Amino acid sequence: MSDPSALTTEALAAIAQAPGEDALAKVELEYLGRKSGRVSRLLANIGQLPPAEKAALGKAANEAKRAIEAALAARRAELEQARLADLAETEAIDVTFPGPPLGRGHIHVLTQVRRQIETVLESLGYQVELGPEVETEWYNFEALNITAGHPARENWDSFYFSPELLLRAHTSPVQIRAMQRIKEPPIYIITPGRCYRRDAPEATRLPYFSQVEGLAVDRGMTVGDMKGTLLYMIQSLYGADRKVRVRPSYFPFTEPSFEFDVSCGICGGMGCKSCRHKGWLEVGGCGMVHPQVLRNGGIDPSQWNGYAWGFGIERMAMLKHDVDDIRLFYEPDLRFLEQF
Amino acid sequence: MRISYEWLGDFLDLEGLTPKDAADVLTRQGVEVESLTMVDLSAIVIGKVLEQTKHPKSRNDLWVHQVDLGGRVQQIIAGAPNAVPGSLVPVALPGTTVPNGKVVKDMNIAGYQASGMLCSASELLLGDDHSGILILDRGTPGQSLTTVIPSQAIMEAEVTSNRPDCMGHLGIARELGAGLDRPMKRDFMPAFTGTADPPGRDLVRVSIEDPELCSRYIGGVITGVRVGPSPDWMQRRLRASAVRPINNIVDITNYVLLEYAQPLHAFDLAKLKGPAIEVRRARDRERLLGLDGVERELTTDMLVIADAERPVALAGVIGGEETAVTEATTDILLESATFSGPSIRQTSRALGLRTEASARFERALPPELALAGARRAASLIAELAGGKVHRDWADVYPRPQEPVRVNIRPSLIDDVLGTHVPLQEAEAILKRLNFHVKVRGDGEWDVLPPVFRLDVAIPEDLVEEVGRVYGYDRVAPTLPGRRHDRWTPLAPSMDRRLDDGREVLAGAGFTETWTPALVSGTKLESLRIAAHAMRVLNALSDDMDTLRTSLLPSLFDAVALNRDRGRDEVRLYEIATAFLARVGEKNAQPEEPLRLAAVATAGTTAQEGEDGFRALKSVLDGRQLGYIGEVHPAVAAQSKLDGRVVAFEIDVEPVLGAAHVPRAQPLPRFPGVERDLAVVVEDAVAAGAVLLAIKESAGEMLEHARAFDEYHGAQVPEGHKSIAFTLTFRSPERTLTDAEVDTVMAEIRLGLEKRHRARFRE
DSSP states (O other): OOOHHHHHHHHHHHHHHOOSHHHHHHHHHHHHOTTTOHHHHHHHHGGGSOHHHHHHHHHHHHHHHHHHHHHHHHHHHHHHHHHHHHHHHHTOOOTTSOOOOOOOOOOOHHHHHHHHHHHHHHTTTOEEOOOOSEEEHHHHTGGGTOOTTOGGGGGGOOOEEETTEEEOSSSHHHHHHHHHHHOSSOEEEEEEEEEEOOOOOOSSOOSEEEEEEEEEEESSOOHHHHHHHHHHHHHHHHOTTOOEEEEEEOOTTEEEEEEEEEEOTTTTTSOOGGGTTSSEEEEEEEEEEOHHHHHHTTOOTTTOEEEEEEEEHHHHHHHHHTOOOGGGGGSOOHHHHTTO | OEEEHHHHTTTBOOTTOOHHHHHHHHHHHTOEEEEEEEEOOTTOEEEEEEEEEEOSSOSSOOEEEEEEOSSOEEEEEESOSOOOTTOEEEEEOTTOBOTTSOBOOOEEETTEEEOSEEOBTTTTTSOSOOSSBOOBSSOOTTSBGGGTSOOEEEEEEEOOTTOGGGSSHHHHHHHHHHHHTOOBSSOSSOOOOOOBSSOGGGTOEEEESOTTTEEEEEEEEEESOOOOOOOHHHHHHHHHTTOOOOOHHHHHHHHHHHHHSOOOEEEEGGGSSTTEEEEEEOOTTOEEEBTTSOEEEOOTTSEEEEOSSSEEEETTTEEBSTTOOOTTOOOEEEEEEEEOHHHHHHHHHHHTOOOHHHHHHTTOOOHHHHHHHHHHHHHHHHHHHOOEEBSSOEEEOSSOOOOOOEEEOTHHHHHHHTSOOOHHHHHHHHHHTTOEEEEOTTSOEEEEOOTTOTTOOSHHHHHHHHHHHHOGGGSOOOOOOOOOSOOOOOOOOHHHHHHHHHHHHHHTTOEEOOOOSEEOHHHHHHTTOOTTOOBOTTOSSGGGSEEOSOSHHHHHHHHHHHHHTTOSOOEEEEEEEOOBOOTTOTTOOOBOOEEEEEEEEOOSSHHHHHHHHHHHHHHHTTOOSEEEEEOOHHHHHHTTOOSOEEEEEEEHHHHHHHOOOOOOOOOOSSOOEEEEEEEEEETTSOHHHHHHHHHHHHGGGEEEEEEEEEEOSTTSOTTEEEEEEEEEEOOSSSOOOHHHHHHHHHHHHHHHHHHHOOEEEO
C-alpha cells in the first residue's frame, strides 16, 4: 500500500514531464483510472482498514486525487496554450490559393445605377411613377408644348407606328399622366424608363436609352429649390465634393430652362483631358415647369408651380464607372456585364 | 454656329476682354460655347515672292520660291503654283508652330534647300481652303502677319432653337454686350439708302400665293453694279465661317446672313422673266437646277420663288443656277423674305439638303429681320460693288408682325428664382437686351420685347431673361419644404419589388442583361411570334424595325454572342416589357406586360438538357406563370446556338401579385421521423402524380415529401422507372413512434398500388 503523499509527488512529477496529451492521458489512467488507477485502488481499499485509520487515509487519498486532478488540468491548459501558440506554423495554409468559384451572377450596372438614383430621390420624398413606352402623339409632344412644326421637334426625332402612335422620346409623358392621376399637388415623382429616338447608334448615343425624370409641383417652388434638389442628388450619387451648375437653355416644356452640369470628378472643375478642359460634365436638362404644361396636366398654374429635370441613366453610369461607349450597356457581353 | 471673335468687335467694344471671357459669358447666358480655338498668327511673317521656278528634279509638282522677308531672302518650296512673283504671302519660318499644329523645319527636297513654309488659309485655321497659298492684298515684308490679319479666336457655339436671332454675329454680340453691360456700336435697323428712280416696285412685280408659307417678301432693286471679287477682309471672314467666296454680290448676301442671321438671295434681274416674282408652291414635276449644280424634281408641297414662267429658287433653301449673279450681271433683285419654318424644314428634309439659309428659316425668323438684312446688304452693295439702290422697294407683307406685349408683376422674378434681384437691376437687364419696360401705376411692368425676339410671350419668359443675365450662379441652392397636410405613403417601386428576384437569380448564377426592345420583324415571324408585333413605320434598319413580343429571341442572340466570344456556359436573364398589339383596335396603345425571361446553356446530351431544365425550373419554384422548356432544335439552329439551351419567360405582375408577407409558424416541439420510399411505376407516370397520391394517402402526419432521384436500370422492369422520395412525418402533439409511422407508410404504399400500380424497392 503506497503512501498518498509519495504517490502525489510521483504523479505530479510525471505530469510535469508529460510532453503532450497522450502522455497526460497515460498518467491520468495510471493514477486516477477508475478500476486500476493507483489512487483509485487506494480509495477502494479503505473500506478494509480499521476505522481509526480509515478517516485519516481517506482524507489523504482524496487530497492526493484533487491535487493530481488540478495538476492535470493545469498541465493540459499549459499544453493547449503552447499548441495554440504554434498554430500559425503547424496549420499554415497558402492563403493566396483561391477558393472555389461561387458562380454568382451579376445585376446589370444600369439596374444598379437606377436603384441608387431611386433610393436617393425616395429619401427626399419622391415616388416612382411608370408609364407606357408606346405613347400617343398628344402625351409625347402636344401636352409638353411641343406643337406640330415646332423647331425643337427635331431634337426628338421619333419612331412611329401611325401618325398618332409612337415610341416615347422621353419619359416626360409620365409627368402628364401622373399630374392627371394625382390631380391635387403636392406631387413629387420620378419616372425611370426606356425611351427611343431615331438616332443612329454611336459611342455617345443610341436609338434606345433609359431616362430618369423628376417632377416636383407644390406652392412657391423656385429655381433655388431645383438647384438644391439637383445638388443633393449629385452629391449623394457621386460624393459631397461635387458641384452642380445650371446653364440657361431651351425646352418647350419648361420656362426658364436649363442644362445642368456636374463638376469633373478628376480635376474638380479645374479643367482636364477627361472633361475636355471645361471643368464640367453635362448631365441633363431641367427647368421650371411651363404653365401650359401644368394646365395640360390639369393643374392650375396660378396656384401651383414646380420644376422638372431629366437625364440618361446611361450617362450617369458612364460618369460613375468610366464607361466610354454607351453601346456596351445594351450588348449582352458577359465580359462587360461581369465587371459590375 | 461658328463665331469669329474678331468679328464681334464690329458691334461691341472688346477692350480688356479675352476670347475665353467672352465664351464664359455666352455659355453662362445660354449660348453654349462648345469649343474655343485660338489662332495665334503673331509668329507668321509676311513675305513677298520674288521668283518662282518649277522644281526640276521632283516628280511631284513642286515650286521653288525666292521670298523677300524684309531685307533677307529665303528659298521656300511649295506644292501650289499660285504664289506668283509679286505675291504677298504668309510665311512660317523654321521652328515656328503653324496654327494647325504643324512644326516647320529646315528641309532639303531633292537637292534644294527649303527654309520655311508658305501657308494656306486652312493651315492658318483661317478657313477650309487648302487649295493654294493664301495671297494677301497688303502688308510689309518682314512684318508679323498680325499687322494685316489679327490673331483669331473661333468659337463653336450651340444656339438653342428658340433663338434664331443668335445665328448671326450681331445677335451674339448683343448677348455679350448685355452680359458685360457694354453698349452696341450699331443699331439693329440700318438706315435705308435707296434714292434712285424709278421706284423699285415699278421694276419687278412681287406676289405671294400663300401668306401662311411666306409672311413677307422684300425685293430690292439695285442697278449698275460691278461684279468682281469681294475685298480681302470680307473673304477672310467668310472663309473663317467656312463659306466659300464667289463674287462681291453673293459674298455680301452671305456676309449679311452671318451678321444678321437673315438669309438673302440676289437674282440677276435681267434673267427674271416678267420681271416678276411669284412665291408659290411648286407645280407637279417642276424642276430646278440649283446653285450646287444639282437638278431636282420638286413636289407640290415645296415652296418656290418663280418668275413669270418657272421656278428660279427653292424658297429658303437654295437659289437657281439660271438666274444667278455672274460677272456679266449689272442689275440685281435682292430677295429678303420670311418663310414658314415647318415648310422649309420639310423641304430641306425631303431633299436631304440643309443650307445656312434653311438652318435659319427652320427656326422661324421674325419678318422685321428681313427688312434689317435687306437694308444692310443694299448699303454694302452700294459701297463695295457700286450701283444705285432704288427707292420704294417691293415689300409684300401680308401678315405684319404683331408686337407682343407682356405684363409682369415684377415680384414674380424673385418668386420664381428664389433670390432677390433688385428691381432696378432687373429693369436694366431687360433694357440691355433691347426690351422696352414701362412701369404702370399699379407697379406691374408692361414689357415690349425687341422685334427680333419672337420667343418671348409670357411673364416666365421675362423671368428667364433677367435670370440668365443676372446669373444663376447667384441663386443659392435650397431644398423645398413646408408643412404638408396631405401626402402619399411610399409604395415600393416595381424595381424595388423585383430586387428579391434579381438576388435569387444572381445567386443561381444568372447575369442580368438589358437588350434593345426593337428587333428584327422577320426574325419574330420566322419564330412565329409576330402575330401581335408592332412594326415601326420609319425604322433605322431592318434589324430594329419591330417591337419585341417576347424577350427570348434577344436572349438567344445573347447566348450566341457569348458563345462566339468563348463562353461555353452562359446564364442570362432580362426584365423588360414585351409589346403586344391589340389586334383590330386602331391607334390603341399595346399591352406592355413586364416580363422576366432567362436562358441557360445545358450541354449537348439529352441528360444534360434535362438537368438544365430542372435547374431552371427550381429557379421558378414550381409557379405556373409562363413558358419554360428546352429550346426547340430548329429555333436553336436559327439563333445559331450550338448545343442545348433551356429558357423561360414569365409575366412579372402575377408573381408580384401573389407575393405575400410570410407569417411565422411555431417551431416544431417534437422530433420528426424521416423515411425514404422508392416507388417503381411505368415510365408514363409523372413524379408529380405519384407525389399527389402520396399526399392523399398520408394524412396530416406527413409534413413534407419530395422526389430526389429517378432510376432506370437492371433492378427495374423494362418500361418502368424508380422514383425515390424522402418523406418527413411529424406530430405537433407528441413524439411519433416507429409503429405509428409504419402504419402511415403502409397506407401510402396501398394508395400507390391502387392508383399507379406501383411496386416498391428496398
